[in-house]
Every structure is written in structure tokens, then in C-alpha cells.
Amino acid sequence: MSAPKIAPYDRPAGGWGALKNVAIQLVTQGIPVKGARTLLSANQPSGFDCPGCAWPDREHASTFEFCENGAKAVAAEATRRRVTPEFFATRTVTELLELDDYTLEGYGRLTHPMRYDAATDRYLPIAWDAAFAMIGERLRALPDPDQAAFYTSGRTSNEAAFLYQLFVRQYGTNNFPDCSNMCHEPTSVGLPPVVGLGKGTVTLEDFEQADTLLLFGQNPGTNHPRMLGELREAAKRGATIVSINLLHERGLERFADPQRPGEMLSMGATPISAHYVTPAGGGDFAFVKGVIKHVLERDAEARARGDAALLDDAFIAEHTHGFDDFAADVRAERWDALERASGVSRAQMCRIADIYLRGERVIATWGMGITQHKQAVATIQMIVNLMLLRGNIGRPGAGLCPVRGHSNVQGDRTVGINEKPSAAFLDRIAEVFGFAPPRREGLGVVDTISAMLDGRIKVFIGMGGNFAMATPDTPRTWQGLRQCELTVHVATKLNRSHLVHGRDALILPCLGRTEIDMQNGVVQGVTVEDSMSMVHLSYGINAPASEHLRSEPAIVAGIAQATMGRGVAGHADWHWYTEDYDRIRDAIAATFEDFAGFNRRVRRPGGFRLPVPPSERRWMTANGRANFTTHALPGERPVDVARKLAGERGADVLQLATIRSHDQYNTTIYGLNDRYRGVFGQRRVVFANLEDLDAIGIRAGERVDIVGVWHDGIARRANDFLVVAYDIPRGSIAAYYPETNGLVPLDAVADGAGTPTSKSIPVLLERRVG
Ligand SMILES: Nc1nc2c(c(=O)[nH]1)N[C@H]1C(S)=C(S)[C@@H](COP(=O)(O)OP(=O)(O)OC[C@H]3O[C@@H](n4cnc5c(=O)[nH]c(N)nc54)[C@H](O)[C@@H]3O)O[C@H]1N2
Ligand SMILES: Nc1nc2c(c(=O)[nH]1)N[C@H]1C(S)=C(S)[C@@H](COP(=O)(O)OP(=O)(O)OC[C@H]3O[C@@H](n4cnc5c(=O)[nH]c(N)nc54)[C@H](O)[C@@H]3O)O[C@H]1N2
Ligand SMILES: [Mo]
Numbered sequence: 001m002s003a004p005k006i007a008p009y010d011r012p013a014g015g016w017g018a019l020k021n022v023a024i025q026l027v028t029q030g031i032p033v034k035g036a037r038t039l040l041s042a043n044q045p046s047g048f049d050c051p052g053c054a055w056p057d058r059e060h061a062s063t064f065e066f067c068e069n070g071a072k073a074v075a076a077e078a079t080r081r082r083v084t085p086e087f088f089a090t091r092t093v094t095e096l097l098e099l100d101d102y103t104l105e106g107y108g109r110l111t112h113p114m115r116y117d118a119a120t121d122r123y124l125p126i127a128w129d130a131a132f133a134m135i136g137e138r139l140r141a142l143p144d145p146d147q148a149a150f151y152t153s154g155r156t157s158n159e160a161a162f163l164y165q166l167f168v169r170q171y172g173t174n175n176f177p178d179c180s181n182m183c184h185e186p187t188s189v190g191l192p193p194v195v196g197l198g199k200g201t202v203t204l205e206d207f208e209q210a211d212t213l214l215l216f217g218q219n220p221g222t223n224h225p226r227m228l229g230e231l232r233e234a235a236k237r238g239a240t241i242v243s244i245n246l247l248h249e250r251g252l253e254r255f256a257d258p259q260r261p262g263e264m265l266s267m268g269a270t271p272i273s274a275h276y277v278t279p280a281g282g283g284d285f286a287f288v289k290g291v292i293k294h295v296l297e298r299d300a301e302a303r304a305r306g307d308a309a310l311l312d313d314a315f316i317a318e319h320t321h322g323f324d325d326f327a328a329d330v331r332a333e334r335w336d337a338l339e340r341a342s343g344v345s346r347a348q349m350c351r352i353a354d355i356y357l358r359g360e361r362v363i364a365t366w367g368m369g370i371t372q373h374k375q376a377v378a379t380i381q382m383i384v385n386l387m388l389l390r391g392n393i394g395r396p397g398a399g400l401c402p403v404r405g406h407s408n409v410q411g412d413r414t415v416g417i418n419e420k421p422s423a424a425f426l427d428r429i430a431e432v433f434g435f436a437p438p439r440r441e442g443l444g445v446v447d448t449i450s451a452m453l454d455g456r457i458k459v460f461i462g463m464g465g466n467f468a469m470a471t472p473d474t475p476r477t478w479q480g481l482r483q484c485e486l487t488v489h490v491a492t493k494l495n496r497s498h499l500v501h502g503r504d505a506l507i508l509p510c511l512g513r514t515e516i517d518m519q520n521g522v523v524q525g526v527t528v529e530d531s532m533s534m535v536h537l538s539y540g541i542n543a544p545a546s547e548h549l550r551s552e553p554a555i556v557a558g559i560a561q562a563t564m565g566r567g568v569a570g571h572a573d574w575h576w577y578t579e580d581y582d583r584i585r586d587a588i589a590a591t592f593e594d595f596a597g598f599n600r601r602v603r604r605p606g607g608f609r610l611p612v613p614p615s616e617r618r619w620m621t622a623n624g625r626a627n628f629t630t631h632a633l634p635g636e637r638p639v640d641v642a643r644k645l646a647g648e649r650g651a652d653v654l655q656l657a658t659i660r661s662h663d664q665y666n667t668t669i670y671g672l673n674d675r676y677r678g679v680f681g682q683r684r685v686v687f688a689n690l691e692d693l694d695a696i697g698i699r700a701g702e703r704v705d706i707v708g709v710w711h712d713g714i715a716r717r718a719n720d721f722l723v724v725a726y727d728i729p730r731g732s733i734a735a736y737y738p739e740t741n742g743l744v745p746l747d748a749v750a751d752g753a754g755t756p757t758s759k760s761i762p763v764l765l766e767r768r769v770g
Contacts (some may be wrong), residue, residue, distance in 0.1 A: 084111050149460050177443060186379075240358075246728060298310055365402070372756065443457070447754070490552060533609050657758075718743050
């Protein structure tokens, strides 16, 4: 572990630094030689789907796709360290709570089901059947099934997720808080009304053909490293890449591919972005609107001159609706207002518009820098507006590419993890499985926390994830969890959610994706869907971390059987499904037309792609067209309200973006470095603009507390951060999540999507005393 220091890193993303860090991870996790075999099986036809990110694989075949952070994810799961009953016997929960998240997960894999014992404040082993019986009893005892909530984190396979939602609906609720509520929900909400599907429209082949890439608010060098391979190829063949990001991220600037010996040996690197725009935090909406304004102006000029139109008139006429109102609204927008709201000059907006106009095949990607803002849905729809102007959706080399997070977060939604299910889907469930599913809308993440606080949720079950740390408003979330009668976590590794528990609590240890899943003496595969709607099989190759582990589908079946005492679709027992996962896939195929022939199609090399109608210019919207949407510039933003609230310190209010370091996977901390950003051996740092620091009277190198400013008067602070002067737009600061989640108010959410606005939290910095 390096000593804490701040030292700029001048090398490209990837390169030798990436190789070195994989080696360090393998040693840390005690995986000497076999580790190499585990890594070589990631994303291979007969191997497992990488449990890291949801970026698709090339053909899902041939060469090993090297990815530093995928390797870390695999190593973290394949670790040789174990958390056993003996481990719990020697530590009270109160003692464990003193440890940081890095230490907790560092203890390794959970080996036995455990039950909290209040008398000793310790977790004690419990038999699987006893654990299931206890859950069943508690769920049956609730007067209303809506008093239970069932969380899912996006590593869960399609098979586990489908069974889970089926059981929960048979039990009687749609309370499915899901990690995607905190992630790409604005994408899932924003896209359907405008293009008819809440998913991306492009494939990797489109990436090969695109001549222009607009990358909004995502950091692929850390969070989707395999995407850098695509960007490298694009840059090499002369495609123009434009990055729009709060920070100058190294992976968007230069990349050395660890799989290219030439590049590695010559210490060379490929420049990635030809243009780099750094809008003010949340300024993307106004930026895109400004780009559109210039596109419309240039088009009008061309027409006036008698030149060819710059818009795709035929596409707009044949495929879209709402262009005239939309264009009138944009034309009426004032440049000075757009400049103020975006933090980008008119000249730069025009420059990017000209690049867009030169592009014949344009792809727009986006990540959390777009979705975790109040105006996220409007911003995504504005990006769609831009793309529609020149027909950049539904033809080769062009389209929309929301870059998903967890490796199966998209699939979980596809197979029914949804707190707002459609009537058609519920009808289908009723028809196929012979019970009446609940019709009431369920609760998402933020609403679940509010309901826990009000005593409306009494049982919480988490299928993976780390609810206590990933969610906003940490102290309130913890209060909510602690008020529950029962909390249950299906997990691979110890995390804080197991320690911030209800009156009763269970930890149920499960197999990870890298492990062999044997049912009835036969090895089972599971399926996942990547960010480009490709569905494929995944087979673990490692021996399970403990003989007591069960698979996620088997755990769901155990809970379901103990709760309901009967199966569905005429089967007496839920375990019928888990004896052979083909049966679950057949049930999925019976439920969703798109999965017809699932078992056969998924066994073809590379799997299959789910239908993506907008990629064929079929618009499954209410009016059967792609829709232009009109959105006004934001009036008073939360940060403006906060400035008033802060009174004489109003001018000092900054907007905090909570981001990921290079050495973490969400709440799992792999290490304490963020080397591309020059941070080593520590995580409690806050990146700030030097001029802002001068204005507030704080110097780089000082330590500060970050203090929330919000209308509800609740005190929110995150204490003791090192101030780092950084190249970041004025008015914005950035710090790592989850340390800063306590600063995110529960009601700070994206309009229409409920996603916590984790990238724009109004705060003040206070110098630490003493
Ligand atoms: N190694 C690793 N891989 C991961 C994850 C991980 O934690 N570690 N997490 C997974 C998950 S669940 C997800 S959702 C994805 C997340 O992947 P990303 O979407 O890349 O997530 P973040 O690190 O939160 O950062 C988003 C980027 O947005 C920028 N940004 C912040 N505010 C703004 C803004 O207002 N405008 C613009 N234009 N940019 C802004 C930040 O500078 C940062 O580069 O990655 C997945 N993959
Ligand atoms: N402030 C702030 N908050 C955020 C974000 C942000 O950018 N800023 N990002 C949000 C986003 S995009 C997301 S997706 C969420 C992530 O929220 P979660 O998905 O809830 O969190 P993770 O940290 O990915 O969960 C890690 C835990 O999952 C368990 N686990 C790992 N693999 C498996 C498995 O195969 N099966 C099971 N059952 N368990 C497993 C391990 O026990 C591990 O401790 O956080 C959100 N929270
Ligand atoms: Mo995510």
C-alpha cells in the first residue's frame, strides 16, 4: 500500500501501470498461479461473463480481452481469504462497525449462512433450512406484502432475477428497489417516450463504423476499460472523438493498449479525444441545446444560400414528430443564457456543432455524469433531439449508447425486476404462472428508504449489493434499516449492509459468477445481458469458495418455498426450477416473446441479441414515431436555492460530484489509489478549482469538512478531506463515493426518475479546526 501522496500521473491510461496493478491485486488476494487461469476465462465462450462492467465483448470469443479493472473484479471474487463462523465468533457487530469498508470486504468470501444474535451482538451460524423458514415465517406474518422490499444489485443473473421477481409477485408486492434506480433510471425513463425503448441502439459493429463519437459524462478508463479498445480503434482510423466531462479523464485523453506489444514497448499511446469540453456540473443540458441551436442556424443559412439542407429532412418527415415546436423553442433560446447555464462558450458550442454536422455516422454515449442530475431525463432527451436532427439513430455506425454499470443490470430489468411493471407484463405472468400478480406500483430505492423511516417497510431482502452504503443520506438510510424487523442479505462478501441491520438479520452466502454452479450433479450456466442487449451464457470455472454456498437461484427457491409452501405453474415445489436452469430459461421464454427459443439461441456462439426496434427505425412509442421533445433551461437549480439558504456564505456554495476512483467497484474498495488522477494511498480527498479555493480562503493541502446545504434543515457532513487543487470547472468540486453519500439528501432526485442527484449536491467547505 503506498503512503498517502498527491502526485500527477503523466502516463497514458492502460499501459504498464495497468499490468503492474493486476499483479498487485493477485498477490493481495492470494491468487498466485491459478489466478491467471481465472483471468483467462473471463468473457471466453466456455468461461464466465466478467462480473465487472456491462460493456460487451468482441464476439465473445478468441483473444483474451485484457482489462485491469475486470481483473480486479475477478480477483476480488476469487480471493483465498474467508469470513468463517470463527471470524464472527471473535468479533461483535459493534466492533466490526468500527472498521472501514476496504477492511471489511478485504476479509474475503463469506462461507456460512449466519444469523444475528442480539444477546451476544454477534453473527452465529444457522442452517439453510432454518434461515429459509425464518424468512418465510416473517414474510407470512406481515399484514400486507407491501411491507416488504426486495432489492436487487445488477450482478444477479437473468435466471436468479426472474425467479426472484416471480416469487415476490406471487407473494404479493411490486416493491423492487434496484441499483438501477440510482444509476441509469433516467435513461430507462427518458428513452421510451422518444424512441420507444429504454436501452441503447448500437452494437460494437456500429462503433467500428462511426466517424464521430460524442462521449458524455463517463469515465471509461476506469469504469469500462474495454471500451478504450473501441475508442483506440476509432481514433486510429480517423474518427473524431469529443469528450464532454467535468474532469479531464486520462482514459479519454490517451491510451496505451496492454495487448499491443508495439505500443507497450515503445511507451507509445494513442490520443483519444480530439476535442474536450468541460461544462459546469450539470451544464450538459444547456450545452447540448446550444449545439442544437448552432446546427439549426447553420442549416437555415445553407438553405438560404440554396445549398443542400444540413438536417435529414426525409428522416424527420417520415420518422419523427414534434420537430417544429422543438426547433422554435431552441431558436428562441438566448446564447448568453445557454452560456451561463452550460459554463461553455458559444464559440465552443458552435465548434462541437460543426463537428457534429461533419459527421456522417455519429454515436452518443453517456454515463453517470448525465444521469445523476436533477435534469437528467431532459438532458438525455436533448441528446436524442440532437441525434434525430440528422437521422443518427437506426442506421449503421450511428445511434445511442447509454453505458450501463453492473454486468447484468440491464438484464435484471428485462426479466422483470421493475417496481413499475407494465400491465401487459403482469397479464402475461398471470397467464403463464396461474396466479394474480399485484397491480399496485411498488417502491424504488429512495421511496423504500422513506418507507422504512415511516415504518411502512418492515422486512428488507437484498439480492446482492450494499444497500447501506450505495444509497443516499447515509444516517437516515441506516436509521431506516435499523427500524426493520428483519434484514436479509444474499452476498459474496462481508459489507456494511450486514452490520447496519434490522432487529433480526441474516447473511446468506452465495456463489459468485466465477464459480462452478452444480445442481443435481450437473454444471449449470446462467445468462446475462450486456449494455448492447446481447444475451449470453456464463459458466463459472473455480471451485466454490465454501461447500456451504448456494447459488442465487437456489436461495430464491428456498425462500420462495418456505414462504409460499407451493410452487407456480402447477409445480408443487419451487426447487423444480433450480434442478435445471434450462427450466427457468423456458419459463422466461414463455413470459417474453423476445426470448422465444431461449435455450437454443443462447447456446449459439456469442449468444443472441434481443430486439432493439429503434435500431431498425421501428418506434414503439405511443404515436409510432420518434419524438422531438421541448425542454426549457432550468429555472432555479438546487444550488441556487442553497446559495440563498447559506445567506452570507451563499457565494461559497459549491456543487459536489461524487465519483469513482480507479481502485473501487462501487462500494467495494480494491485499493486506495486513483492513479490517473494522481491520488495515492488515500480516498478522503476533495478536488477543487484553485480560483474557488482562493475565493473561499482555503488552500490546497488543508483538511476540510464538507457540509451539506439543503432546505430541510437536516445537518449533513462528511468530515476530514484533503483539499487537492484540480483542473475542474469553477463552482464544482468532486470527491469519492460512498464516503460522501451522507451528503446526498433523500429528496435530491432526478425529475421524473427518482435517481439521487449524486453528481450535483450543494455543499460548503469548512476548514477543520485542530
Ligand atoms: N472499475 C469499476 N468499474 C465500474 C464501476 C466501478 O465502480 N468501478 N461501477 C459500475 C457502475 S454500477 C456504473 S453505473 C458505471 C459508472 O461509470 P461512470 O458513468 O463513468 O461513473 P462515475 O465514476 O460516477 O463518473 C462519471 C463521469 O462523469 C463525470 N461528470 C461528473 N459530473 C458531470 C457533469 O455534470 N457533466 C459531465 N459531462 N460529466 C460529469 C465525471 O468526471 C466522471 O468522469 O461503471 C461500472 N463499472
Ligand atoms: N454518491 C453516489 N452514490 C451512488 C453512486 C454514485 O455515483 N454516487 N452510484 C450508484 C450506482 S450507479 C450504483 S449501480 C449503485 C451500486 O449499488 P450496489 O449494487 O448495491 O453496490 P455494490 O457496491 O456494487 O455491491 C457490492 C456488494 O455486492 C455483493 N456481491 C458481489 N458480487 C455478488 C454476487 O455475485 N451475488 C451477490 N448476491 N452479491 C454479490 C458483495 O457482497 C459486495 O459487497 O450505487 C449508487 N450509489
Ligand atoms: Mo451503476
